[in-house]
Amino acid sequence: MKLKNLILSGLVTMAAPLIGQQYCCDYNNNCCDTGSDYCANVFVDWLYWNVRDCNLDFAATGDDATILEASGRLVSVDTEYESGFRVGAFTPFCSYEIGFVYTRFHNDHNCDDVTRISQADGNLNSTALPEQVGLNAINEAESDYEVEFDQLDIAFVRHHQPQWLCNTNVTVGGGLRFAWIDRERNIEYRSTNDNAKVFQKTENDLYGVFVGLATDTQFCECFSFLGEFSIAAFVAENERKTRVTSTLTSPVTDFFLEDDCGHCAVANINLALGLAFDFNCLCDACARLAVGYEFHNWLNLPNFISPQEAVNNAWQLDRYYGSLGFDGLFLRLAVSF
16 A cells, blocks of 8 residues: 555544544434443454555566666556455453454455466567576466455553543554464466476465554434554564466476565555444344444565576575555444443
8 A cells, every 4th residue: 555545544543533523512422322331342354455465476578679768567467356255243341342353355366367468569578587597489478366465453451531522432442463374366468489487485474463442423313433553563473475387398498486585574554444334233233334444554564576597597586575465345244232
C-alpha cells in the first residue's frame, strides 16, 4: 500500500471520533444494552481482499528484441479480489477481555487467473530467467500467482470512555501475533522452438507481538463509526525455492535453488475504517452488523529470488526484501452477551 494511503487512512481513523462529536452528545444507544462494559462476545467477518505484491513482474516489452528501451514497460501478474474469513471470541478476565482472532485468506488461482502477453504487444524480454537460460525471440509469456495467508492473534484488551469524547469507546490492547505466509508463482516463456519454465516459492513463518487501538463513536442512535489501528513487530523464519527448466539442451539449463534465508525482522501495519449498526437479539444479547475497508501491509518481508547470472549451476543470490499488502472490504456480524 502506498504511503499516502497509509497516512490518509490514519488521519481518518483518528478523526472519526471527532466527527462524531459534531452530532448530539446526548445519544443513548438503546438498541443494545448488555448492562456491562465487559461481556463475552464473538464475531465472524467475510473478507473481500486483493493482494499487493511488489515483485510480480515476469516480462518486459521494448522496441528492441534484447534491450528494454525507455518506451517499454514491465508486465506483472494481475491479481484479483478474493474471499476470505476472520473469526474471533473474547471473554471477561478481571478488568480486561482476553480472546483470539484467526484470519484466513487464500487466492487459489485457476486457469482464469493466468496473466498472458504476446509479441503482438511488443518485443518481449524475460525478467525471471538467468542469462544462461535466456530464450531468443520470446513469442509469448504467462504467469500465475498464489498466496496463502493465516494469522492468529492472542490478545488482551481494555475499554476506556474519555470524558472529552462523549459517546466514544476507546479500546486499547495488545498481545501475541503469529502469521504464516506462503507464496508461489509459475512463469512460462515460449519461443518458436523452445520454452522455459520458472517455479518460485517463498515460505514465511512469523512470530511477534502487537499493540493496537480501536475507536467506536456513536453518531446517532444505533449507528457508530469504527476505526482500528495496530502495529506489530516479528521475527520471521524464511525459506525460498526456485527452479528453472528449459527445452534448450546446451548449455545446461536446469537450475534449482533452495535458499534458507534464516531469520529477519519484519513489521506489520494495519488500518480499518467502518460503519456499524447495533440491535438487540434473543435473550438480551446485543448484535452488530458492520461494514468497512481495511489495509494490511508487511514490511521487509523476503520475496521471491530475483535471478542473476548462473555460473557452473550456482546462483548468485539477490536477497530481495520488499513489502506485501492486503486491502479490501470486510462485513462483520458480532454478538455480545
